[in-house]
Amino acid sequence: MLFLTHASQLLTLRCESGDSAPRRGTQMRELGIVEDGAVLVADGKIIAVGTTDEVAKHELARKADDVDCSYNVVLPGFVDSHTHPVFTAPRLIDFEERVAGASYEEIAEAGGGIRASLRGVRDASTGTLATHVRQALDEMAAQGTTTVEAKSGYGLSFAAEMKSLEAIREAAHQWPGTVVPTLLGAHVIAPEHRDNPKEYVRIICDDMIPTAAKLKLAAFVDVFCERGAFTMEQSQRILRSAVEHNLGVRAHVCQLTPAKLAPLMEFHPASLDHMDFVSDEDVAVLAKLDTVATLLPAANYFLGLDAFAPARKLIDAGVPVALATDYNPGTAPTPSMPFVLSAACTHMKMSPAEAIVAAAYNGACALRLQGRKGSLEPGKDADIAIFDATDYRELAYWFGRRYSQE
Ligand code: NIG
Numbered sequence: 001m002l003f004l005t006h007a008s009q010l011l012t013l014r015c016e017s018g019d020s021a022p023r024r025g026t027q028m029r030e031l032g033i034v035e036d037g038a039v040l041v042a043d044g045k046i047i048a049v050g051t052t053d054e055v056a057k058h059e060l061a062r063k064a065d066d067v068d069c070s071y072n073v074v075l076p077g078f079v080d081s082h083t084h085p086v087f088t089a090p091r092l093i094d095f096e097e098r099v100a101g102a103s104y105e106e107i108a109e110a111g112g113g114i115r116a117s118l119r120g121v122r123d124a125s126t127g128t129l130a131t132h133v134r135q136a137l138d139e140m141a142a143q144g145t146t147t148v149e150a151k152s153g154y155g156l157s158f159a160a161e162m163k164s165l166e167a168i169r170e171a172a173h174q175w176p177g178t179v180v181p182t183l184l185g186a187h188v189i190a191p192e193h194r195d196n197p198k199e200y201v202r203i204i205c206d207d208m209i210p211t212a213a214k215l216k217l218a219a220f221v222d223v224f225c226e227r228g229a230f231t232m233e234q235s236q237r238i239l240r241s242a243v244e245h246n247l248g249v250r251a252h253v254c255q256l257t258p259a260k261l262a263p264l265m266e267f268h269p270a271s272l273d274h275m276d277f278v279s280d281e282d283v284a285v286l287a288k289l290d291t292v293a294t295l296l297p298a299a300n301y302f303l304g305l306d307a308f309a310p311a312r313k314l315i316d317a318g319v320p321v322a323l324a325t326d327y328n329p330g331t332a333p334t335p336s337m338p339f340v341l342s343a344a345c346t347h348m349k350m351s352p353a354e355a356i357v358a359a360a361y362n363g364a365c366a367l368r369l370q371g372r373k374g375s376l377e378p379g380k381d382a383d384i385a386i387f388d389a390t391d392y393r394e395l396a397y398w399f400g401r402r403y404s405q406e
C-alpha cells in the first residue's frame with residue numbers, strides 16, 4: 001500500500017460530466033487539479049484521491065507507506081497509444097539521406113523505409129526482439145509512460161509478424177506497465193509479393209489475423225492506408241477480417257496524402273492516426289463519433305515537415321484528440337511523451353492542458369481502456385507518473401530534459 005502525499009499539483013483528469021466518453025472541446029482542458037494532493041493505493045488500484053488532509057482520514061492511510069510528493073506534479077501515467085517498437089536497428093542511412101534532401105516516400109521507393117527494417121526482424125530470435133521491445137518500454141517509462149500500444153509491422157511475413165507479436169508479449173510480461181498489442185502486418189506490401197499485392201492481403205486476412213486472434217496475440221489490427229502502402233479497398237478487406245475475428249480496428253490514414261474516411265468508418269475504428277490531411281467534411285463527421293483522432297507530431301518534427309496535423313481545427317470542432325509518440329525507426333525515434341507535449345503545443349497550438357488530456361485520458365480511449373486508465377479515480381489502476389516539477393505546464397515547456405520521476 002502506498003500513500004502519495006503533498007503533491008504540488010495532483011492532476012486527477014476527472015471530468016465534470018463524469019461519463020467515460022472521450023474528452024472533446026472544452027473538456028480537453030479539465031485537469032481536475034488538486035493542490036497539496038494525495039493518492040492512496042492498495043493492490044495496484046487507486047483507493048482514494050483528494051487533498052492530503054482528506055485522504056489522510058481514510059482508514060488504510062495509516063498502514064500505507066508514505067511517499068512525499070512535495071515539489072512534484074502527480075498525474076495519470078501517459079498512455080502512448082501508437083508505437084512500433086519491434087525493430088532491431090536505427091535507420092541511419094535513411095536519416096542521412098533525408099537530411100540531405102530526400103523525402104520519406106523517395107527513400108522508401110529506393111529500398112529504404114519500412115522494408116529496410118525487415119531483414120533485421122526476420123533474422124532475429126523472439127528473445128532478441130523482446131529485448132529490444134523491453135528496452136524501448138523502459139525508456140518510455142522513464143518519461144512517464146505507463147501504458148503502451150505496441151505494433152508489429154517490420155516482419156511482413158506470417159512467421160515474422162507472429163514472432164514480432166510474441167516478442168511484444170514476452171517484453172510485456174517483464175514490464176510493470178500495460179502493453180496493448182496490435183497486428184500491423186499491413187504496414188507495406190512485403191517485397192516478395194510486390195508483383196502480387198492481392199496475395200499478401202490474402203495472407204494478412206486468412207493467416208495472420210485468424211492466428212493472432214486465436215492465440216490472443218493482438219487486441220487490434222492496424223493498416224497503413226496510404227499511397228505506396230495499402231489502398232482503401234485493400235484496407236477495407238483487412239479491417240473486415242479483423243472485425244470478423246473480434247479484433248479492434250485502427251488505421252494510419254491521411255499521413256502523407258488526403259483520403260476520405262467514410263469507407264473506414266463502417267469498422268468503428270477506436271482511433272484514426274496521423275490525420276495530417278483530414279478534410280473539413282470528415283472533421284465534422286468525426287465530431288459526432290467516439291473514434292479518437294491520434295496525432296503524432298514527433299513524426300512531423302523528425303521528417304522536417306513544415307505542416308502539422310490540424311489539431312486546433314479538430315479540437316474546436318469537437319473531435320476527441322489523443323497524442324502519441326509513433327516511436328519507430330523511420331519517422332519518430334523518440335520514446336518521450338513530454339517531447340510530444342512540447343511539439344503539440346509549439347507546432348499544433350494545443351494548450352498544455354489539452355496536450356496532457358490528449359496524452360493520458362484520450363490515449364486510453366484510443367485503446368478503449370478508459371475504464372481502467374487515463375485518470376486518477378478510485379477503482380482505476382494505480383498507474384501514476386510523478387514529475388519533478390511544480391506546475392503542470394512545465395511538462396510541455398521543458399524539452400529534451402531528464403526527469404527524475406517514478
Ligand atoms: O507511423 N506510417 C507508417 N508507419 C510509421 C513509419 C514507419 C517507418 O518508417 O518505419 C509511421 O510514421
Ligand code: FE
Nearest residue numbers: 082084252326
Ligand atoms: Fe505509425
